[in-house]
Amino acid sequence: MAKYVLFSAFSMLLLLCGATRTLAQDMTGLDTTSDAFTKAEMTRSDIETAISKLPPGGTLDLSGKSLNGLDLSGLDLHRVKLQSARINNANLRGANLEGVVLDQAWALKSDFGGANLKNASLFSSQFGGSNFDKANFSHAHVAADFTSASIKNANFDDADLSADEKNQSMGLMRGAFKSAKLDGSSFKGANLARVMMEFASLRDTDLTNANLRGGEFAAADFTGANVAGANFKGADLNAARMGKLKNLSAALNFDAAKNRDKAYLN
Numbered sequence: 001m002a003k004y005v006l007f008s009a010f011s012m013l014l015l016l017c018g019a020t021r022t023l024a025q026d027m028t029g030l031d032t033t034s035d036a037f038t039k040a041e042m043t044r045s046d047i048e049t050a051i052s053k054l055p056p057g058g059t060l061d062l063s064g065k066s067l068n069g070l071d072l073s074g075l076d077l078h079r080v081k082l083q084s085a086r087i088n089n090a091n092l093r094g095a096n097l098e099g100v101v102l103d104q105a106w107a108l109k110s111d112f113g114g115a116n117l118k119n120a121s122l123f124s125s126q127f128g129g130s131n132f133d134k135a136n137f138s139h140a141h142v143a144a145d146f147t148s149a150s151i152k153n154a155n156f157d158d159a160d161l162s163a164d165e166k167n168q169s170m171g172l173m174r175g176a177f178k179s180a181k182l183d184g185s186s187f188k189g190a191n192l193a194r195v196m197m198e199f200a201s202l203r204d205t206d207l208t209n210a211n212l213r214g215g216e217f218a219a220a221d222f223t224g225a226n227v228a229g230a231n232f233k234g235a236d237l238n239a240a241r242m243g244k245l246k247n248l249s250a251a252l253n254f255d256a257a258k259n260r261d262k263a264y265l266n
Helices: 009-015 044-052
Strands: 121-126 141-145
Touching: none
Parallel strands: 121 141
Antiparallel strands: none
């Protein structure tokens, strides 16, 4: 299986942990028990007050802030910039993050259930183990790590989860959903080119007109998925479960999928 890297820039890692080398996606050598990843330098009240004082059209820049463990549920944060912020183990259920920049943010084991992330930017962000059930990612740029996250019944319509091949110096930046639970989610018209979804559960997902070209889906479970118009060219289906697919006859380039003969089609 292809080795992949989803990291923030070297300068950010120096800031967070004093590292003298780049780190692998498994975060080897990164101390996530440090204050930067476990404590908060602001309260919910501080953020609410700062937002209330914004001038018309103004933005609250919380880039690089430690907001770990905060209850930010239901807040309207669409005027807040959270680039490189640390919001681990935080509660953002139902929060409005439409159009928000979350690039290089750390939100491990946080709760974004039902959050609005439409048009948001999630580039080189870390969301491992977090909950995004029923979240809205439509039209968002999602080149982030969602390893083992729960993202059931979410909306990724017209979102871009594809590999950013212009940033190879930072590794292959793309959506990484290894072992994630995506059951019932919608990817209509989404770009999943070269996405990482090995061992992911995609049961009953809607992949209508989605671009799966070159995606890594080894051992993924597509049972009951709607694949009408989905482009499978070069997608790795090694050991993938493809039973009870809907509209398979309308899928594109299914015969050109990689390791299709090793997929479980029944």
